[in-house]
Every structure is written in structure tokens, then in C-alpha cells.
Amino acid sequence: MTDVKVCGLSTVETLDAAIGGGATHVGFVFFAPSPRNLSFDTAASLAARTPDHVRRVGVFVDPNDEMLEHAVQAGRLHAVQLHRTAPQRVAHLRQRTGLETWAAVAVKTRSDLDGASDYAGAADRILFDAKTPMDAALPGGMGIRFDWSLLDGFRHRMPWALSGGLDAGNVAEAIRRTGAPLVDASSGLESAPGVKSVDKIVAFLQSVAAS
Template identity: 65%
Template sequence: MPVTAKICGLNTANTLDAAIAGGASHVGFVFFPPSPRHLEFEFAQALAGRVPGRVGRVGVFVDPDDATIEAALTAIDIVQLHKTAPERVAAIRARARREVWAAVPVKRREDLAAAARLRGAADRILYDAKTPEGAALPGGMGLRFDWDLLNGFAHPLPWALSGGLDPANVREAISATGALLVDVSSGVETAPGVKDMDKITAFLKAIG
């Protein structure tokens, strides 16, 4: 099956267009003020209008309240949740009536146990590198986990691979894990929150 990619943290029309032109299956808009990739709802809506129907628009949230989700729904097709308890994931999914992805932060094999608790709550799991204790951001820091931890793991849901991916290593990551959907943010940037069109294009070419 073909591998597809989500380019996350897009915040300009030019980089969004590059992701779409390069064949991204999904584009991600971040709604989390501490992040350098955070978007105001109005601007996200303007960007969302540039996205063709074949490309999924993913809103990225960190344990959001209902009002935050509601404000973003006109700009997104999919809700991606970080640091959100399984019962809250299920409640958001029921309320928003959108496909929901839930992040499972990974550092050790035992961290994968959290995936099973999302069965029935989320539609897809996003395996991401666990950030250091006390870190301001739950992702987008260029960290990767040991991909071998996924070897032989019985995934309870469809899943995607994230964490420290870039144009140079994504092919290896796909070979090591069997991922059919990969997610990149900082790996296609020149500085935190500053996406690079050439890196986006190179990443999407590398997964082909």
C-alpha cells in the first residue's frame, strides 16, 4: 500500500500550497498558544479554504476544552489530541462528530500499553516521541523514539508514526516500522515554526 504523509504545523499559504502540491494526504493546523506554530482560528479558516477535498485538514490540540474545539471545527476535518485522557478523547469524538486521532508518547516498550486504552475512543493512534518531563510542548521538538519498539506490537487501531522524522530518515523509519502514514513538523523547518518549502517537497518525495 502507498505511504502517505501529514505535514503538520503549517502557518503560511506558501508552505501549505507546497505540501498540497507535493502530495501530502493531510495538513495540520496547531491550536495551542505556547507553540510557535499556533494559529488563530480566523487565519486557520483562511488557510483551510485553500485545501482541496482530497487532503485531510487536521486540527492539533493539547487537552482542549469544548469551546476551543468548537471554534476550530469549521477549519478542520480531523481532531488530533495530545495529553488527553481516553474518556475525554471519546467525549470529544462524540461531541465534535469528527474523526479523532490520539497521540501515544513513546520512550519505552511499556508506553505502548496506552494504545489499547484508546480502542473505542479514537479512530487512529499517533505514536510520537515522549518529550522530557516539564517540556512546554508535547511534540514538534525533533525528538524520535526507538522505532524497533514497534516490532511485533499488535496495534489496536490504525496508526501513524511521528517524532523526529525528516527527509533524510523517513524512508528508514517506514522500512523499520511498516508505517503507512507519517507525520512531520520540525523536520521540515529552518527554525521552530518556520516551515521550508524545499524541505516539505523533499520529505514528500522521500516517502514515495
């Protein structure tokens, strides 16, 4: 059974859809430029509604220590997911929080995959995500996918997850193609940027369950 994270949740209805549909992880975004950004108060209310068997993951872009600590407390986080964060910084934040730590690696070419080895000993899991354009405001959540064949024959040295442009229509293929132990979707489950769709969440989780 593939684990599945529904990321960028911001409302009770969509959180309930994710939990009810069998998501193993839910993602709360703490990054001001993102349309999915949560206030600490909203994160706290959603966290209180999330059963502890569902892992709460906070999503950050190279956060400072103080902001990260506030978010961890508000969101009652089990894990932190770090984008655009250097390995040494990831190691520092992992030690500081004591939480499971994911490092996002942006992928466009096979050589990008090699960056995952830099996080050995610094992170607990690698999240392979599609590389966004250099001038993009967001490091993820833009509906871009990378060529999954790049993962063919790649030797994973750490637990990992697959992200980038996943939705109900392609996630089963993604799992078959890559063998991903965990899949992560955000923009593919939205009706507009930052607006999750209950129907799309349900369909996505059904596709994962049937794969």
C-alpha cells in the same frame, strides 16, 4: 503508498508546497504555547485554500469544548489530533465533534506502547509520537524521535501513524522499519521553530513517495 501529514503549517507558500507535493493530510496547530499556533482567522484562510481531498487535521492539547468547536469550524477540519488527553475525554470530544479522532501516545519505552489499548473505542487512530521531557512546554514538535525497534512485533489494534523527529533523511528508513501506514512531520521540515521550509517539505514528500 504511505499516507503523509505535514503538520504545523502556517503560510500559503508552505501549504501549497505540502499539497503540491502530495501530502494526504495537513496539520493546523491550535495550542497557544506552540510557535506553530494559528489564529482562527489564519486557519480559516488556509482551510479555504485546501482542496477537500487533502484531510485537514487540527492539533490540540487537551482542549476545552468551546475552543475545539471554534477551531473545527474555522479550520473546516476533517479530524482532530489530541495530545495529553485522557481516553474518556477523547471519547467525549469524538462524540461531540463527530469527526475522525486521533489520540497521541508518547513513546520512550516498550511499555508506553501499551497505552494505545486504553484508547480502543475512544479514538479512531493512534499517533505514536516521541515522549518529550516532563518539563517541556510542548508535547510534540521538538524534533525528538523514539527507538523504532520498539514497534517490532507490536500488535496494532487500531489504525495508527508514526511521528517524532521525522525528516527527509530518515523517513524512508522509518517506513521500512515500522511499516507505518501514515507518517507525520513538523519540526523536521523547519528552518527555525515554527518556520516551515518549502524545500524541506518538498524533499520530505519526495522521500516518502520513493520509499
